Amino acid sequence: MSFQNVDLVDWTEFDSVREELGSNFARILRYYSEDGIKSVEAIEEAIRNKVSAALIVPAHTLKGESLQFGAIRVSMIAEKIEMTARHLVEIQQTPEELVPDAAELRPALKETMERLEEATNPLVQRHHGIDERHAANQKFGRL
Template sequence: MVQSGNGVVNWTTFDQTRALIGNDFTKILGYYRDDAAKCVVAVEQAYKLRDAVSMVRPAHTLKGDSLQFGGEALGKLAEHIEHSARRCVEEHSAPDKLDAEILQLRPLLIETLSHFERALAKTAAVPMIRRPAAAGFGRKAG
């Protein structure tokens, strides 16, 4: 695949990571989805509190994880937020000038995940196998 026209996803990186991870790619991407959402919430909350120190780690994590999966635009935005927060920590100042970036973070995550999910749906030719319901969690033994 080629990089999308709007630059949200680097499909070369996405495909390379997918090939490297192999059969567990969908499961690992699910972990990314959950972790990325937590990072976005943490960055938003820290920004609301004007706490630059608390912004650094989730922004750094979001940057690295996003770039590994090809989430180019999200990774670059998270990197900008991380660097700005680090600068504020060094200067002992509040992160007051990231309003536009913080507002872009959540919608960009949603857009990135949407691109990933569409790509997976296109290649998901594996039929779902129905297994018989077993007694256990949520099931009454018979």
């Protein structure tokens, strides 16, 4: 199953966490980006090494952290990898069937981070389907 038709970000969830974290938001978003890359690398390595058990923790971590920021597509891919890996461990199988999902994960994380950066950087011109309320600060000071 491809996740291309799933929204990248739930902007309501993103706005909520941004408000809750306040001044800590930018730092924690940076941690999410760094941790996300590490999780993707661990998942890719586990796939290359054909070790189903090694997929579970990084996929679980990425799923949870992504949900916190509203990164829906990344979270869904990570959840599929985690749940399938758990099943594969139970039946003692290697994770070849997860190669397409793992291949989707890095580009999804990259695109998600680009969108989140756009939404948080006041110097970036808003576009890419972000609704008008996210672009409101772009009109400030304009006649």
